[in-house]
Amino acid sequence: MSPALSLSLSHSHLPLCKSQDLLSKDTHLRKTTPRESPGSRTPTDIKFTKRKLLGSAALGLFGGGLSVSQPPARAEPESPIETTSNRMSYSRFLQCLDQNAVRKVDLVENGTLAIAEIYNPALDKIQTVKVQLPGLPPELLRKMKEKNVDFAAYPMEINWGPALLDLLSNLAFPLIFLGFLLLRSSSANTPGGPNLPFGLGRSKAKFEMEPNTGVTFDDVAGVDEAKQDFKEIVEFLKTPEKFAAVGARIPRGVLLVGPPGTGKTLLGKAIAGEAGVPFFSLSGSEFIEMFVGVGASRVRDLFNKAKANSPCLVFIDEIDAVGRQRGTGIGGGNDEREQTLNQLLTEMDGFTGNSGVIVISATNRPEILDSALLRPGRFDRQVTVGLPDIRGREEILKVHSNNKKLDKDVSLSVIAMRTPGFSGADLANVMNEAAILAGRRGKDRITMKEIDDSIDRIVAGMEGTKMTDGKSKILVAYHEIGHAVCATLTPGHDPVQKVTLVPRGQARGLTWFMPGDDPALISKQQLFARIVGGLGGRAAEEVIFGESEITTGAAGDLQQITQIARQMVTMFGMSEIGPWALMDPTVQSSDVVLRMLARNSMSEKLAEDIDSSVRNIIENAYQLAKNHIRNNREAMDKLVDALLERETLTGDEFRAILAEFTDVPVEKMRRTSVREMINA
Known part of the structure; x- marks a missing residue:
């Protein structure tokens, strides 16, 4: 073991600064460890020394550990600080x-850290230590001047490399994303076309050069009038010279x-399959997006x-x-939607014209459309596709039953009669x-059993749990028989189709009627009978009860x-007030917002x-209904017993029992057979 190592082990318990008599060795120590003058140090030397200090911190604790010093193997430029360091x-x-x-x-790092050379009497040498300073107290500088301590301050050298690297790493993704947007924008910038990134300005319309819709x-x-209008357009597209000769x-546009x-959309598919020309199809909502200008760009x-x-x-x-109507702001109107509409108006009939393009549109709310969109030149024709009549319903049923196996007793005419108002x-x-x-x-x-049940399910809801015998079931039976008896004995009412105690939806029992004619025109007698x-x-x-x-x-x-x-009084003029329209048509509109904003001047x-x-109409009807019940009490009891036993009475069975006790109107008896009613 070397003398230096033995000294460190034997004096490891001694304090760093033991006495003043050891200071005489300073001259010897300065000779063995030459130092440069303070003015010759550079920030680079200090930085090098700090790195060396960090690496040598594990060799021993100052004043309490093992310190080993070895002479350098070769001559190197002297550093102002020793490589051995402790805190x-x-x-x-x-x-x-x-x-x-x-x-x-x-003094480095703006005076917050001091790297000092202090004589260690235990090792009889000078060691380098790091001292964390609380700022740079003025009394410390004054005391070092009094003790003639050689001190120097070095400014903090900023290393811009890591900072620039962090900045570039944070900005890398945004810069790449912006560059990609610019690249997409330049690739999509076609003459007269959209110039928005990611193809936002491109139309989402489905294009078919030779449409094959299968329709x-x-x-x-059931829509013969609408079909005729579309057949003319198809004929014009196939033989334009025939019409151009005269x-x-x-037509530039057809509004359904x-x-x-x-069947509005179905007509659009049919004309696409019949015309044999390129076909574009899309929805009106596909023009509107959250980005400004996208809708107008897609229209172009x-x-x-x-x-x-x-x-x-x-x-x-x-x-x-x-x-939708411009300028009102009703129903969520906004500038973006109006810009899209303005572009659509210009494209359909603007300064540049629009030859060879036929626009077909469909809507179920024509009253809210802008008047500039509905004018001739844009939509030259407005085709009404209404609810089908009885013959139309029968034709529709034939179309939808082509791929189904029907029993021989199924009559599409009877089904058409049972479904008035069905689309x-x-x-x-x-x-x-x-x-x-x-x-x-x-x-x-x-x-027919499945068809009847399906109609009942669509109109009234799913079949519920059947009621057990009791007071509620008897009350419901009398309630439903009361409907059937009053309707049958009142002139102008439709004949009974069936009475049932089978619950459906919210109803505990139901009475079904079969209209004789389509309810296009209804008389005052029919309304009162209802x-x-x-x-x-x-x-x-x-x-x-x-x-x-x-x-x-x-x-x-x-x-x-x-x-x-109320409709008889306010809309149809069927009261003692007179033939007045007593309600604003705006109030009668189906648009909730228009009804809320309408001012009633009544x-x-x-x-x-x-x-x-x-009130007079309802009271008169109620007195007549009670008279029917009182005058046919015996028939009511017999019908209720039959209904409780069977749970469902057909119209024929109901009228047969009622005819035993009272005279059934001739027109009701004539419609006992559905076949006879169809043939008539």
Whole structure:
């Protein structure tokens, strides 16, 4: 073991600055460890020394550990700080400074860190330590001057490399993303086309050069007038010279108007399959996006493509999403939607013209469309696609039953009579539900039973749990028989189709009627008869069980008959007030916002007269209904017993029992047979 190592082990417990008598060795130590003058140090030397200090910190603790020093193997430029380093507290550093043990101090990092050379009497050498300073106290500088300590301060050298690297790493993704956007924008910037990134300005219309929709005019039934208009357009596209010889111009636009489910979109598919020209199809909502200018850009792109492939057809479904009235702000209007509409108006009939492009649009709310969109030159034709009549319903049923196996007893005419007010979509749903029921019941063919059940399910809801015998079941039976008796004995009412106690939806029992004719034109007698029939259930409860035993079962009936009576007074002029339209058409609109904003100019006296007339109509009907119940009490009891036993009575069975006790009107008896009614 070397002498130096033995000294370190034997004196490891001695303090760093033991006494002043060891300071005489300073001359010897300075000779063995030459130092440069303070002025010759550079920041680079200090930085090199700090790195060396960090590496040598593990060799031993100052004053309490093992310190080994070896002479350098070769001559190197001297560093102002030794490579062996330990940390020292600030208080102990001041103690060493008071004992004149501090030889040199280098202040770095803006005076917050001192690298000091302090004589260690235990090792009989000078060691380098690091002292964390609380800032740079003025008394410390004054004390170092008094002790003649060699000290120097070095400014902090900023290393810009890591900072720049961090900045570039944070900005890398945004810069790449912006560059990608610019690249996409330049690639999409075609003459007259969209210039938005990611193709946002491109039209989303589905394009078919030779459309194969699988739908022709033979697949569309019940809308003969609309089919005729579209057949003319198809003929014009196929033989334009025939019409051009007489100076005819092809319509630029056709607007399909009608309730939902009547076949507007189906007509669009049919004309695409029949015309044989390029076809574009999209929805009105596909023009609107959250980005400003996207809608107008898509309209331009759509018509640019259409003109390049003219003659062609453009089908826009639900055009009310973009064609709503401008300037009102009602229903969520905004500037972006209006800009899209303005661009659509310009493309359809603007300064540049629009030859060879036929626009076909569909909507079920034509009253909210902008007037500039509806004018001739843009939409030259407005085709109404309404609910089908009885013959139209039969034709629609034939179309939807082509791929279904029907029993020989199934009559499409009877089904058409049972479904007044059904649209084409409703009839398609009836046939599909009947096929599902037949498959569920294990049948290989669809019978009238499945079709009747499917109609009941669509109109009234799913079949519920049957009621058990009790007071509620008897009360419901009298309620439903009351409807049937009052309706049958009142002139002008439709004949009973069936009475049932099978619950459906919210109803505990149901009475079905079969209209003889389409309800396009309804007389005052028919409306009043419907009110009497609707009050028959409440009248039966009051007459048979007493006024204190009436139930809430007539709530839906009362709402229906009140609405009919008010329409008779305010809309149809069927009261003593006179033939007036007593209600603003805006208030009658289906648009909720328009009804809320409409100002009713009706006087209080007129409102009182209307309420009085409505009440008189309902009271007269209610008295007539109670008279029917009182005069046919015996027939009511017999019908209720039969209904409780069978749970369902057909119209023929009901009228047969009623005819035993009273005279049934001739027209009701004549319609006992559905076959006879169809043949008539």
